[in-house]
Amino acid sequence: MGVEANKTILLVDDDIDYLFQIKFQLERFGFKVVTAESQxxxxxxxxxxxxxxxxxxxxxxxxxxxxxLSYKMKKKYPDVPIIIATAVSSETGMSxxxxxxxxxxxxxxxLYLEKGIRxxxxxxxxxxxxxx
Amino acid sequence: xxALDVLVVDDEPGIRSGVLRILRNFTVSxxxxxxxxxxNVIEAxxxxxxxxxxxxxxxxxxxxxxxxxxxxxxxxxxxxxNNQLDILVMMITSYASLELAVKxxxxxxxxxxxxxxxxxxLKSSMENITKHYFLRRMTRKMHKEGKxxxxxxxxxxxxELKAPxxxxxxxxxxxxxxxxxxxxAAYDEMIDRxxxxxxxxxxxxxxxxxxxxxxSGKKKRELRELDLCLVAKSAMDTMMPLAIQRDVTxxxxxxxxxxxxxxxxxxxxxxxNLISNAVKYNATGGTVTCTIAQSENQVVIRVADTGIGxxxxxxxxxxxxxxxxxxxxxxxxxxxxxxxxxxxxLVSMYNGRIEVDSKVGQGSTFSIYLPVSSSGLPDVSSQ
Numbered sequence: 001m002g003v004e005a006n007k008t009i010l011l012v013d014d015d016i017d018y019l020f021q022i023k024f025q026l027e028r029f030g031f032k033v034v035t036a037e038s039q040x041x042x043x044x045x046x047x048x049x050x051x052x053x054x055x056x057x058x059x060x061x062x063x064x065x066x067x068x069l070s071y072k073m074k075k076k077y078p079d080v081p082i083i084i085a086t087a088v089s090s091e092t093g094m095s096x097x098x099x100x101x102x103x104x105x106x107x108x109x110x111l112y113l114e115k116g117i118r119x120x121x122x123x124x125x126x127x128x129x130x131x132x
Numbered sequence: 133x134x135a136l137d138v139l140v141v142d143d144e145p146g147i148r149s150g151v152l153r154i155l156r157n158f159t160v161s162x163x164x165x166x167x168x169x170x171x172n173v174i175e176a177x178x179x180x181x182x183x184x185x186x187x188x189x190x191x192x193x194x195x196x197x198x199x200x201x202x203x204x205x206x207x208x209x210x211x212x213x214n215n216q217l218d219i220l221v222m223m224i225t226s227y228a229s230l231e232l233a234v235k236x237x238x239x240x241x242x243x244x245x246x247x248x249x250x251x252x253x254l255k256s257s258m259e260n261i262t263k264h265y266f267l268r269r270m271t272r273k274m275h276k277e278g279k280x281x282x283x284x285x286x287x288x289x290x291x292e293l294k295a296p297x298x299x300x301x302x303x304x305x306x307x308x309x310x311x312x313x314x315x316x317a318a319y320d321e322m323i324d325r326x327x328x329x330x331x332x333x334x335x336x337x338x339x340x341x342x343x344x345x346x347x348s349g350k351k352k353r354e355l356r357e358l359d360l361c362l363v364a365k366s367a368m369d370t371m372m373p374l375a376i377q378r379d380v381t382x383x384x385x386x387x388x389x390x391x392x393x394x395x396x397x398x399x400x401x402x403x404x405n406l407i408s409n410a411v412k413y414n415a416t417g418g419t420v421t422c423t424i425a426q427s428e429n430q431v432v433i434r435v436a437d438t439g440i441g442x443x444x445x446x447x448x449x450x451x452x453x454x455x456x457x458x459x460x461x462x463x464x465x466x467x468x469x470x471x472x473x474x475x476x477x478l479v480s481m482y483n484g485r486i487e488v489d490s491k492v493g494q495g496s497t498f499s500i501y502l503p504v505s506s507s508g509l510p511d512v513s514s515q
Binding site: 024 | 311325
């Protein structure tokens, strides 16, 4: 068994295909995966669940669902690393990030990922955030 | 060709000359830019020296080592942040202090590159940071020019187009690597899902073309006397296959000779959108009723369904571009999120209005009121 076996990842995305694929990849790496399809559903799960890491989509019910969820999660579980994954890329200029003071004040994610990154890269990033 | 100033701050001369060598003949180009970008490397061996350079003439990019003989790299970073200089900072750091580099990105460094780095690693990092630099500049320029709204539309558009591409690519990758084993049947579901995403993408592109035509105002509008019943019937015919599949009955109740002076393409788009929504968001075995009624001063088109209905809180979002009401009941429905915003635009071109009346679990009715002017001709705005 790898180091992944006792780690639970919360995966939240309203794109059922993305959810399926990432869950599939994460399980291949040996993680336990819990999924939610909306900010609301994730919040319900988080009432009774403390994951070891969370991967959140940015745009779900609302354009900023991922941010809100991330903010609430960090309040409840400050030590759980959060990855925000989005298809809104820097190419469009709508670059969300932690580059400005204003953004850092309220965006509490540990990592931003562009959707479509290779599974191996995602695996590496997760291990890094989990200090494994 | 535009050259960006890159300040390399490192006490190891080897790193500085390495960067100089790698970037000397390196250029970056982007499809959205006319010119290639080259780099003009400036060297600093200490943080103090770096600050001198930055105060005198701020570079576009700083490659910053943290461990320096005098003040530390982080302090240089803080100076840049505190003075709100338009400089992007990339930390160069040894693997041992990687954690520090990650921390630096949370206090304002754009990215970090671990050393020792290969020329390729440095180049790809430079590509990213340069792109970011120019996009930031472009965004600011657009802000000034008031192009922001348009730009946001494009951003969301690119999001909406990329999501299905990512999904399809993801499935293809799984299939390519045979990650579900050698049994071909194991991949059926993925193929179905991929095809479904392709289909929704096609719908979106068609809707976008409609929208572009309306937006650009370039398309020539041909206003003539139209039989709206015929337009409604043809929209129903188009939706027939899906209606049969979903066991939805469509009916038309219209006054005789419901004519309206309008552009045929525009009316087709209106009816197609309303009727296809009414079928898509209906319950199995449900009904779609389209009524067209004419009075002296207006034509009223109503499309009613017996479907899932719309939550009151979601109604204001309905007519926004790309807004799709997302909940458990709509997850299986594909759509571009553009249909109703297109309809609304078209209706307003006739000085008309659109209203929605809906009850969750019972159905929705969309009503369009198109005015007819007193001269007998409809009141068509010129825009």
